[in-house]
Amino acid sequence: MSTGQRQHADPRGNGSPRRVSDVFEVMRTRSAMRSYTEEPVADAVLERMLDALLAAPSASNKQAWAFVVVRDPARVRRVRAFCPGIIGVPALILVACFDRTQAPDDPGMLRVGRLCVAMAVQNFLLAGHALGLGGCPVSSFLVEPVRSLLDLPRHLDPVLVVPVGHPARQAEPSQRRAKAEVIRYETWK
Amino acid sequence: MSTGQRQHADPRGNGSPRRVSDVFEVMRTRSAMRSYTEEPVADAVLERMLDALLAAPSASNKQAWAFVVVRDPARVRRVRAFCPGIIGVPALILVACFDRTQAPDDPGMLRVGRLCVAMAVQNFLLAGHALGLGGCPVSSFLVEPVRSLLDLPRHLDPVLVVPVGHPARQAEPSQRRAKAEVIRYETWK
Numbered sequence: 001m002s003t004g005q006r007q008h009a010d011p012r013g014n015g016s017p018r019r020v021s022d023v024f025e026v027m028r029t030r031s032a033m034r035s036y037t038e039e040p041v042a043d044a045v046l047e048r049m050l051d052a053l054l055a056a057p058s059a060s061n062k063q064a065w066a067f068v069v070v071r072d073p074a075r076v077r078r079v080r081a082f083c084p085g086i087i088g089v090p091a092l093i094l095v096a097c098f099d100r101t102q103a104p105d106d107p108g109m110l111r112v113g114r115l116c117v118a119m120a121v122q123n124f125l126l127a128g129h130a131l132g133l134g135g136c137p138v139s140s141f142l143v144e145p146v147r148s149l150l151d152l153p154r155h156l157d158p159v160l161v162v163p164v165g166h167p168a169r170q171a172e173p174s175q176r177r178a179k180a181e182v183i184r185y186e187t188w189k
Numbered sequence: 190m191s192t193g194q195r196q197h198a199d200p201r202g203n204g205s206p207r208r209v210s211d212v213f214e215v216m217r218t219r220s221a222m223r224s225y226t227e228e229p230v231a232d233a234v235l236e237r238m239l240d241a242l243l244a245a246p247s248a249s250n251k252q253a254w255a256f257v258v259v260r261d262p263a264r265v266r267r268v269r270a271f272c273p274g275i276i277g278v279p280a281l282i283l284v285a286c287f288d289r290t291q292a293p294d295d296p297g298m299l300r301v302g303r304l305c306v307a308m309a310v311q312n313f314l315l316a317g318h319a320l321g322l323g324g325c326p327v328s329s330f331l332v333e334p335v336r337s338l339l340d341l342p343r344h345l346d347p348v349l350v351v352p353v354g355h356p357a358r359q360a361e362p363s364q365r366r367a368k369a370e371v372i373r374y375e376t377w378k
Contacts, residue, residue, distance in 0.1 A: 056311065
């Protein structure tokens with residue numbers, strides 16, 4: 001088991017801690033966490049999350065992305081004030097941007113580049129969950145104030161903001177639509 | 190270790206197989222695979238990938254998505270003919286769609302719903318890689334022919350097509366931009 005791996009409380013409540021590192025278990029047990037303690041995120045933990053972030057697929061390997069990590073508590077609060085989608089006060093906020101300069105004359109890239117940013121964010125969230133943190137992707141934010149607070153140049157478009165912190169409560173799995181409702185075989189008919 | 194978990198050849202070439210289930214290892218070693226053998230994907234393996242797919246984050250838990258799994262070899266070839274981004278002949282193609290009916294009067298949802306589809310695709314690819322399969326997200330495809338071949342109604346917008354199969358060669362890790370080039374702290378300045 002690698003450095004920085006944390007133990008999760010057993011959700012069955014029997015007090016025996018368990019590790020969450022199996023990729024299927026990590027994906028199955030992750031859910032949006034919007035309530036955080038004041039505990040900061042350790043540097044080593046953040047680094048592992050950032051490595052995961054950058055390991056995501058990238059269309060034509062353009063890596064047309066840019067990320068700002070906000071950890072200063074005062075700045076976290078200022079950014080959060082312009083993100084109605086962030087409920088609790090997180091230890092950090094990742095602002096995930098599409099970088100237009102990496103796809104100057106490619107309208108298709110403008111579309112797919114944002115999808116790559118989303119896939120990177122999913123890696124980041126999975127890594128965080130495996131390390132005992134909670135978070136969620138947030139699209140409800142005011143672009144221009146966030147741009148101003150973070151000194152983002154015009155060629156960087158914020159796509160998602162991602163609050164992350166130590167969970168203040170147990171995650172509740174979300175209700176999901178039936179598999180047969182959203183997956184079909186061969187054709188949609 | 191769960192059913193269906195496969196062993197990967199050791200990329201160091203010393204012949205000792207190793208399992209890839211640690212989430213960090215899965216993310217680190219995944220890369221785009223565009224060349225596939227003719228071996229089909231087992232039902233149990235596909236089911237685990239689909240469970241991972243549907244465990245992705247979903248804005249406002251709308252789950253505004255719909256997926257078609259194409260496995261019939263003749264239909265795989267027909268769909269592939271309209272997807273210049275698919276290079277080899279995969280065992281299956283997942284067509285990942287945004288479902289407009291789940292977000293009827295919400296323009297923000299139209300934008301973020303596609304990001305959720307991308308995050309689901311990333312879960313699907315990570316699960317596939319953990320199970321010994323290769324694939325990649327493809328945005329280069331002709332929407333209307335794909336729509337027609339799969340009988341997709343107008344309210345389903347295909348966002349990504351995802352070829353998956355048993356890798357025909359060893360994956361080569363892609364070159365990546367330096368971490369310091371794409372990640373900054375507190376502000377972009």
